[in-house]
Amino acid sequence: MSVDLPTVKRVAHLARIKLSDEETEGLREELNAILGFVEQLGEVDVTGVEPMTSVTAMRLKARQDEVTDGGKVDDIVANAPASEDHYFLVPKVVE
Amino acid sequence: MTDLTSLTIAEIGDGLSAKKFSALELTGAYVSAIEAANDALNAYVAVTADKALEMAKASDQRIAKDEAGPLEGVPLGIKDLFCTEGVHAQAGSHVLDGFKPHYESTVTANLWADGAVMLGKLNMDEFAMGSSNETSYYGPVISPWRSKGSNAQLVPGGSSGGSAAAVSARLCAGATATDTGGSIRQPAAFTGTVGIKPTYGRCSRWGIIAFASSLDQAGPIARTVKDAAILLKSMASIDPKDSTSADREVPDFPAAVGQSVKGMKIGIPKEYRVEGMPADIEALWQKGIEWYRAAGAEIVDVSLPHTKYALPAYYIVAPAEASSNLARYDGVRYGLRVEGDDIIDMYEKTRAAGFGREVKRRIMIGTYVLSAGYYDAYYLKAQKVRTLIKRDFEEVFEAGVDAILTPATPSAAFGVADEDMNADPVKMYLNDVFTVTVNMAGLPGIAVPAGLDGKGLPLGLQLIGRPFDEAGLFKAAHVIEDAAGSFPPEKWW
Numbered sequence: 001m002s003v004d005l006p007t008v009k010r011v012a013h014l015a016r017i018k019l020s021d022e023e024t025e026g027l028r029e030e031l032n033a034i035l036g037f038v039e040q041l042g043e044v045d046v047t048g049v050e051p052m053t054s055v056t057a058m059r060l061k062a063r064q065d066e067v068t069d070g071g072k073v074d075d076i077v078a079n080a081p082a083s084e085d086h087y088f089l090v091p092k093v094v095e
Numbered sequence: 096m097t098d099l100t101s102l103t104i105a106e107i108g109d110g111l112s113a114k115k116f117s118a119l120e121l122t123g124a125y126v127s128a129i130e131a132a133n134d135a136l137n138a139y140v141a142v143t144a145d146k147a148l149e150m151a152k153a154s155d156q157r158i159a160k161d162e163a164g165p166l167e168g169v170p171l172g173i174k175d176l177f178c179t180e181g182v183h184a185q186a187g188s189h190v191l192d193g194f195k196p197h198y199e200s201t202v203t204a205n206l207w208a209d210g211a212v213m214l215g216k217l218n219m220d221e222f223a224m225g226s227s228n229e230t231s232y233y234g235p236v237i238s239p240w241r242s243k244g245s246n247a248q249l250v251p252g253g254s255s256g257g258s259a260a261a262v263s264a265r266l267c268a269g270a271t272a273t274d275t276g277g278s279i280r281q282p283a284a285f286t287g288t289v290g291i292k293p294t295y296g297r298c299s300r301w302g303i304i305a306f307a308s309s310l311d312q313a314g315p316i317a318r319t320v321k322d323a324a325i326l327l328k329s330m331a332s333i334d335p336k337d338s339t340s341a342d343r344e345v346p347d348f349p350a351a352v353g354q355s356v357k358g359m360k361i362g363i364p365k366e367y368r369v370e371g372m373p374a375d376i377e378a379l380w381q382k383g384i385e386w387y388r389a390a391g392a393e394i395v396d397v398s399l400p401h402t403k404y405a406l407p408a409y410y411i412v413a414p415a416e417a418s419s420n421l422a423r424y425d426g427v428r429y430g431l432r433v434e435g436d437d438i439i440d441m442y443e444k445t446r447a448a449g450f451g452r453e454v455k456r457r458i459m460i461g462t463y464v465l466s467a468g469y470y471d472a473y474y475l476k477a478q479k480v481r482t483l484i485k486r487d488f489e490e491v492f493e494a495g496v497d498a499i500l501t502p503a504t505p506s507a508a509f510g511v512a513d514e515d516m517n518a519d520p521v522k523m524y525l526n527d528v529f530t531v532t533v534n535m536a537g538l539p540g541i542a543v544p545a546g547l548d549g550k551g552l553p554l555g556l557q558l559i560g561r562p563f564d565e566a567g568l569f570k571a572a573h574v575i576e577d578a579a580g581s582f583p584p585e586k587w588w
Contacts (some may be wrong), residue, residue, distance in 0.1 A: 018443035038129030038407040051478035075197035082434035
């Protein structure tokens with residue numbers, strides 16, 4: 001399976017990364033090299049094998065459904081590039 | 096008095112309680128060492144000298160009151176991947192420009208609670224993606240090691256390259272690190288230091304900037320096996336804030352160091368003998384086998400048939416998880432923002448400017464393998480292969496093997512800006528061929544310095560253990576340390 005330029009552009013948009021034309025071509029070659037490398041998994045017979053969901057034999061923990069944290073609005077917005085009145089500011093999203 | 100920075104963590108404890116020196120003097124010695132070395136080595140991306148001296152003073156007060164913790168006054172470097180309250184935490188990336196968390200990771204909080212002192216934040220490959228520390232936004236770390244008779248700069252390995260270089264060059268007594276595919280063990284092997292990746296779940300991941308959540312584990316890099324055991328004992332804990340943190344009491348790891356390995360069964364996997372492996376590494380592996388025989392362990396040949404598929408499976412699973420984890424860097428909540436025509440344009444420009452080439456490459460791979468129509472062929476298949484890799488190990492351990500001995504890396508350290516590695520991403524990825532299996536199976540693995548190659552560069556051996564048997568690894572690793580000795584670099588910086 002080989003990846004072409006339109007696919008690289010589509011994936012870049014899905015990943016929300018702007019690419020220059022030069023970068024797109026470079027990435028096309030690199031992605032194909034990596035996908036070529038992982039292709040060898042095709043040799044492995046996985047009939048009847050369950051996909052791994054947890055690497056250690058443990059149940060996902062549950063805790064009491066109660067409030068354990070909060071009241072940290074200042075802390076939460078402290079690192080925001082743009083904020084006002086405890087809100088994150090973003091460019092206009094509705095016309 | 097001997098140079099304070101040459102003391103091991105165990106010796107620091109003794110020296111402080113015998114009042115041979117103060118915690119303040121010790122931290123002062125490290126701060127001076129960092130100032131003198133960091134321009135050359137670039138191991139630290141932020142030095143917190145004032146904070147360190149304050150913490151050391153507080154340690155001295157606790158020592159005076161007889162309230163010293165297990166790591167009292169021990170100066171440590173912290174990988175930039177750990178969130179540290181009010182202190183630089185950018186994962187070696189530009190996208191987290193200016194980020195200073197308002198909270199402390201569980202692992203570092205455990206260290207401070209035990210009395211340790213923070214010297215600063217250590218350089219690393221961007222988001223822990225790399226095997227040479229060259230993908231850092233802050234530039235490469237230069238290894239304190241050089242080939243005999245050469246001035247050429249070498250890499251310290253990665254992604255915990257700053258941690259390994261700082262420990263090796265005596266710029267901290269020990270360091271935190273993280274390992275997703277080999278990022279503790281490969282740099283440890285390249286720098287003649289000891290690095291352990293504990294069992295998945297042993298250390299809390301809370302407050303550690305995520306790369307691939309099902310593989311990431313924190314662990315220490317230290318100068319001796321005993322020091323690594325002391326550090327891991329403090330770093331590990333049961334943490335309700337990480338749902339994958341294992342509900343297991345943390346054993347007394349340091350107590351295991353020095354115990355006899357008589358009767359231990361050490362497995363030698365034939366699949367780790369790879370084509371093109373330098374003769375020096377093969378010879379060292381044989382030496383390791385002889386050391387264990389001499390120490391009374393039993394050597395058995397074992398087979399881990401799916402070994403060669405671990406790396407390709409990893410390069411599906413890790414980028415897939417990374418593409419999801421790194422979606423949060425969007426210029427809204429923290430870090431860099433590059434303004435755009437609309438919100439999508441802002442996201443795309445921010446991420447284009449904020450991520451480096453390797454990170455973009457992995458996000459792209461991850462996005463591709465998870466995209467509609469490809470999920471079954473790539474991700475699901477890789478997770479099935481992962482089950483088989485884990486099963487290989489389970490069968491070996493069920494047959495009575497206590498630990499598996501392998502080389503840590505397929506080569507010694509290579510040069511900064513190595514042309515072969517830069518031309519082909521897969522070549523760089525092959526650095527992790529012996530370490531990545533351990534992450535895929537969630538097992539503990541330790542890299543121990545075992546000798547020097549013909550050029551005078553360190554080589555390491557790796558021991559892989561049963562789940563949660565880090566104590567067994569410390570016990571076994573000490574045999575190598577005992578036989579091989581220690582490997583400080585010759586100071587040139």
